[in-house]
Amino acid sequence: MLELLTRNPRIVALTALATVALALLPLVASGYVVSLFIVLYANVALATAWAFFSGSTRYISLATAAFFGVGIYALAILHLHVPIALALLGATVVGFLVALVVGLSTLRLRGVYFVVFTFGLTELVHQVLNWWEIKVNRTVTRYIFADVSNVSIYETLLAVTLVTILGSWYVSRIRLGFALRAIGEDETVARHTGIDTTRVKVLCFAISASVMALVGAVLALRYPYIDASIAFNNTWSFQVLIAALLGGPTRPWGPALGAVPLVLLSDYLAGTFPHHFGIALGLCFVVIVYFLPGGVAPLLERTYRRWAAARALGAWPPSPVADRLKARLARLNALWRM
Amino acid sequence: MASSNEEVLLSVRGLQKAFGGLVAVRELSFDIRQGGITGLIGPNGSGKTTVLNLITGELRPDRGAILLEGEDISGWPAFRICRARIARTFQLVRVLPYMTARENVMLGRMFGSEAVQPGRAANEAEALLERVGLGGRAGQLGAQLTYIDQKRLELARALACHPQLLLLDEWLAGLNPTELQTGIDLIRLIRSDGVTIVMIEHVMEAIRALCDRVVVMNAGERIAEGTPDRVLSDAGVMRAYLGADDAAA
Numbered sequence: 139m140l141e142l143l144t145r146n147p148r149i150v151a152l153t154a155l156a157t158v159a160l161a162l163l164p165l166v167a168s169g170y171v172v173s174l175f176i177v178l179y180a181n182v183a184l185a186t187a188w189a190f191f192s193g194s195t196r197y198i199s200l201a202t203a204a205f206f207g208v209g210i211y212a213l214a215i216l217h218l219h220v221p222i223a224l225a226l227l228g229a230t231v232v233g234f235l236v237a238l239v240v241g242l243s244t245l246r247l248r249g250v251y252f253v254v255f256t257f258g259l260t261e262l263v264h265q266v267l268n269w270w271e272i273k274v275n276r277t278v279t280r281y282i283f284a285d286v287s288n289v290s291i292y293e294t295l296l297a298v299t300l301v302t303i304l305g306s307w308y309v310s311r312i313r314l315g316f317a318l319r320a321i322g323e324d325e326t327v328a329r330h331t332g333i334d335t336t337r338v339k340v341l342c343f344a345i346s347a348s349v350m351a352l353v354g355a356v357l358a359l360r361y362p363y364i365d366a367s368i369a370f371n372n373t374w375s376f377q378v379l380i381a382a383l384l385g386g387p388t389r390p391w392g393p394a395l396g397a398v399p400l401v402l403l404s405d406y407l408a409g410t411f412p413h414h415f416g417i418a419l420g421l422c423f424v425v426i427v428y429f430l431p432g433g434v435a436p437l438l439e440r441t442y443r444r445w446a447a448a449r450a451l452g453a454w455p456p457s458p459v460a461d462r463l464k465a466r467l468a469r470l471n472a473l474w475r476m
Numbered sequence: 477m478a479s480s481n482e483e484v485l486l487s488v489r490g491l492q493k494a495f496g497g498l499v500a501v502r503e504l505s506f507d508i509r510q511g512g513i514t515g516l517i518g519p520n521g522s523g524k525t526t527v528l529n530l531i532t533g534e535l536r537p538d539r540g541a542i543l544l545e546g547e548d549i550s551g552w553p554a555f556r557i558c559r560a561r562i563a564r565t566f567q568l569v570r571v572l573p574y575m576t577a578r579e580n581v582m583l584g585r586m587f588g589s590e591a592v593q594p595g596r597a598a599n600e601a602e603a604l605l606e607r608v609g610l611g612g613r614a615g616q617l618g619a620q621l622t623y624i625d626q627k628r629l630e631l632a633r634a635l636a637c638h639p640q641l642l643l644l645d646e647w648l649a650g651l652n653p654t655e656l657q658t659g660i661d662l663i664r665l666i667r668s669d670g671v672t673i674v675m676i677e678h679v680m681e682a683i684r685a686l687c688d689r690v691v692v693m694n695a696g697e698r699i700a701e702g703t704p705d706r707v708l709s710d711a712g713v714m715r716a717y718l719g720a721d722d723a724a725a
Contacts, residue, residue: 313586313594320583323572330532332558332587332637469615 153304160296164289172292176360178401179295180353183302184374185381185393187349190306191342192379193387194318197245199343200375201256202350204263205233207369209351210358211267214280222284226294226355233351234344241340248325257375264370271366279365286359294356302349307390318342384426386435395434483510485672486531486562486641491540491550493526500526502696504540508641513663513673515683515704518693519716524676525567527693528643532564533557544641561589563639565630567646567676573619577610577629578602580618584636597636604632608662624655635666642666644675648682660685680708692716 164172184202192199212229220228244255271278309315317338320328329335358364377400385396407418430437447467486508493501501523508514516524529535531542533554542550544560552560563584572580581601585592592600605614608628613621621629627647634642648659660682667673667686677683683690683704690707692700694716700707707713 311594313591316579316583316586316594319575320572323574324570326534327566327570327572327633328583329554330534330558330564331583331633332555332589332591333583334553334555336553 153300157296157300161293164292169288172288174401174405176288176292176295176357177405178398179292179299180357181377181381181397181401182394183295183299183353184350184378185385185397186299186302186306186390187346187353188378189382189385189387189393190302190309190349190390191318191346193382193392194310194315194322195339195342196322197248197339197343198253198379199256199346200253200372200379201240201259201347202378203370203372203374204256204260205237205347205350206354206374207260207263207267207366207371208236209233209354210361210364210369211280212351213355213358214282214364217282217284222286222359226352229355230348230352233354234348236351237344237347238340240347241343242336245336245339245343257372260370260372260375264366267370268366279363281363282358282361284359288360291356291359295353298349298352298356303390303394310390314338314342380423380426384430384433386433386437388433389435392433392435395438484508485510485545486674487541487543488527488531489541489543491527491530491542492538493523493530493535494538500696501530501537504693504696504698506691506698506701508672508674509689511667511670511672512688513667513675513686515687515690516674516676516693517678517683517690518699522693523696524693525645526696528564528645528674528676531557532562532643555587558587558637559589561638561640562643563588563634563637563641564643565627565634565645565647569623569626569630571618571621571626571629571633573617575618576614577605577616577618577621577632578614580629581605581632581636584633585638588637588639590638601632601636604636605629607665608632608635609658624651627651627659631662635671639671641672641674644673644677646676646678648675648677648679656682684708 160175163175167175184206188199188202191197209229209232212232213225216225216228240259244252244259247255268278271280309318317328317333317335320331320333321335321339325335354369358369361368378397381397381400382393383396384400385394386392403422404415404419407422408415411418443466450467484507488507489505491501491504492499504523504527506514516527518524526535530537530550533549533552533556536551540550541548544562549557549560549562572583575583578598578601581604582594582597585597585600586594602611602614605611608631610621610625610628610632613625618626618629631644631647644663647663648656651659656679663673663675663682663686673686675682675686687704690700690702690704691698692707692710692713699716700710700713702710
C-alpha cells in the first residue's frame with residue numbers, strides 16, 4: 139500500500155488536501171450545507187461500495203436497501219446497550235455476516251436471476267422484520283435515543299466515504315481486484331486460471347454489504363425513530379445503482395462522480411419543483427442514460443487523454459513529461475490502427 | 477497402457493459422465509506419461525471435450541477416478557486443479573475482452589501455482605507474450621486481437637499458470653498452413669520445457685507431427701490407443717473417425 143502511495147505523490151497530496159478541507163467545512167458552513175453533505179457522503183459511500191462488488195463482477199445487486207436497513211436496525215437495537223461507536227461497529231459486522239450467508243446461497247445465480255433475487259431479498263428482510271416487530275415486540279417503531287450532533291455524523295460519514303473510495307482503489311491494484319474483474323469478464327476463465335471465485339465473490343459481496351450497513355447505521359443516528367419501511371426503502375437500491383452507472387461503475391472513483399451531481403440535482407429539483415420532483419428527476423435519468431451510457435468516468439478519461447495528446451503535440455509541458463505523453467499518444471495511435 | 481519404464485503423470489480410471497440419458501463418457505481409462513504429447517481424437521460428439529472438462533474440474537464425474545501423480549483429483553473445483561498445475565485452453569477461444577493481453581496473462585501468474593504479486597506477474601507476462609509471438613502487443617485489449625492472436629494469448633495465459641500438464645482443446649483448429657506450422661513449432665517448444673501435453677485435435681498433420689501417443693474415442697468410449705502411425709492406419713478407427721472415403725485414401 140505504502141509503495142502504491144509513494145508512487146503517486148500528487149494524487150496523495152490532493153486527496154489529503156481535499157480531506158482536510160472537507161473535514162473543516164462544518165466550521166464555516168451552515169447547518170443546511172452540512173446536512174446536504176451528509177446525504178452526499180452517504181450516497182457516494184453506498185455507490186462506491188455497490189460498484190466495488192457489482193461494478194467489477196457484473197453481479198448487479200438490488201440489495202443495497204437490504205443491507206442499509208440491516209445496519210439501521212442493528213444500530214437501533216445495539217445503541218441501547220453499548221456505546222455508539224461499538225454499535226456502529228456491530229452494525230458493520232452484522233451487515234457482513236448477513237451478506238456472507240446470502241452470498242453463499244445465491245452467488246451461484248447469474249444475470250437477471252441474481253438481480254431479481256437481490257430485489258426479493260430486500261422485500262423478504264423487510265417483511266420478516268415487520269412480522270417479528272409486530273408479533274414479538276408488539277410495536278412497529280423503534281426510537282433512537284442517540285445524542286449525536288450533525289457535525290459528528292458529518293465527520294464520521296466523511297471518514298467512511300474516504301475509506302471506502304481509497305479501499306476500493308487499493309483493491310483495484312492488488313490481486314483481489316484482478317480476480318473481481320476476471321469474474322466480471324468471464325467467470326469460467328477465472329476459475330480455470332486458479333481463482334477461487336466463490337470465495338472472492340462472497341468475501342467482496344460481504345465487504346460491500348458491511349459498508350452499506352455502516353452507512354445505514356450512521357444515518358440512523360439522525361432519525362428520531364425508525365420502522366421497517368424507513369429502513370428498507372427500495373429507492374436506495376435504485377438511486378445507488380443509477381449513481382454508480384452514471385459515474386462509471388468500473389472505476390473506483392467513478393460512482394462518486396455520479397452520486398455527487400445526482401444528489402445535488404435531486405436537492406435542487408426538490409427545492410425548485412416540489413410538486414413535479416419525481417417527474418423532473420425521472421426525465422434527468424433518462425437523458426443521462428441516453429447520452430452517457432458508459433458513465434462520466436470513462437468520458438473524463440478520454441477527455442484527459444485528448445487534452446494530454448494535444449499538449450504533447452505542442453511539445454509542452456517540457457520533457458520528460460512531454461516525452462511520456464508522446465509515448466502515450468503513440469500507443470494510442472497504434473491502438474487505433476489495429 | 478503405459479509401459480512400465482515411463483512415469484505416469486495422469487491416470488484416468490473408469491471415468492463416467494452422463495448428461496441426462498446421454499452417456500458422454502463411458503468407462504474411460506487411459507494414462508498420460510510424463511513429458512509426452514498425447515493426442516485425444518475422435519469424431520465430433522465422441523466426448524473428448526467432456527473428458528477435458530472432467531479433468532479440469534469444470535464437470536464432476538459420475539464415477540471413476542482421475543489420478544494426478546497418484547492423488548485422486550476428480551471432483552476438485554477448477555481453481556484447485558489449476559493450482560495443481562493443470563492448465564487448459566478452450567475449444568471456443570476465451571480471452572477476457574476488456575483486459576489487456578498483459579492482464580490476461582497476469583491472471584494465470586497471479587492465481588495459478590506459485591502465485592506472485594501483480595508487479596512481478598506483469599513482467600513475466602511480457603516474457604510469455606513474447607514467447608507465443610505477441611511481443612509488443614501487451615497493451616492491446618483481448619477483444620482487439622485477431623483470432624490467431626487470441627489463441628496465442630490463451631496459450632500464454634495457460635502457460636502463466638506454470639502447468640506440468642497442459643490441455644489444449646483444438647488449439648490448432650482454424651489456422652492457415654503457415655500459422656499451423658508456427659503453432660506446431662510452439663507446442664514442440666513448450667514440450668521441450670518439460671510440460672506434458674494432451675491435445676484434442678482434428679488436424680491430422682499436427683497429430684502425426686507432434687503426438688507420441690494417441691487415444692481414440694467414439695461415443696464416449698476408448699476404441700484405440702497407440703502411436704499415431706499405428707492408430708491412424710487402424711481400419712476400425714478410420715471407419716469410426718474419418719468415414720469410409722478417407723479410410724480408403
